[in-house]
C-alpha cells in the first residue's frame with residue numbers, strides 16, 4: 001500500500017479501513033495531544049460470517065478492541081511495543097509495532113462526551129471524543145450503539161500506589177508516534193481529544209492537530 005498521510009485537525013475524528021497486515025502511525029506532531037483510539041472488526045472478519053447482516057450492525061453490536069480483555073490477558077495497565085491487542089471475543093485485532101514516545105498510554109478513562117463537559121460547566125455544545133467517534137463511523141455507514149472504552153494514546157493518567165488516578169500532561173516529544181499493525185481487517189477510529197478541562201492536552205490545555213500515516 002502506498003503511504004497515505006492525513007492531518008487530523010484539533011477537536012475532530014476520522015476512521016480508516018485497514019486490511020490485515022497493514023500498518024498505521026499516529027504521530028503526535030506537537031507532543032501535547034491525546035488521541036482516543038478505537039478499532040472495530042470489519043464485517044468480513046467476524047468469526048461467524050453472516051451473524052451481522054447489515055454493515056451498521058457490526059459497529060452497534062459487534063467486535064471491537066476491548067481494553068478490558070487486553071488488560072486481563074496482558075496482565076498490565078499500559079500496552080507497549082510487541083503487545084498483541086485483543087477484541088471482546090479474544091481475537092487479535094492490533095499489534096503495537098513501534099512506540100517512540102515514553103508510553104504508558106492511558107487505558108482506564110472513558111472518552112470525553114457532551115455530558116462530561118456539561119458536568120464541567122462547559123455547556124452542551126463542546127466538541128467531544130464520543131461524538132467524534134460517532135461521526136467518524138457514520139462516514140463509513142456505521143452507527144455505534146455504545147462508545148467502547150478508548151485507548152487514550154499519549155494520555156498520562158498515572159495510578160498511584162494507593163489507587164488514586166492523577167491527570168498530567170503528555171510526556172511525548174513533538175513527532176513521537178505509535179505504530180499499529182492490523183491483525184484482521186478492521187476500521188481504526190481516532191479522535192484528537194478536544195479536552196480543555198484536564199491537563200491531558202498539555203500545560204496550556206489547547207487541543208492540537210495530529211498526523212495519521214498509513215504505511
Ligand SMILES: [Zn+2]
Nearest residue numbers: 112129193194
Ligand atoms: Zn476526549
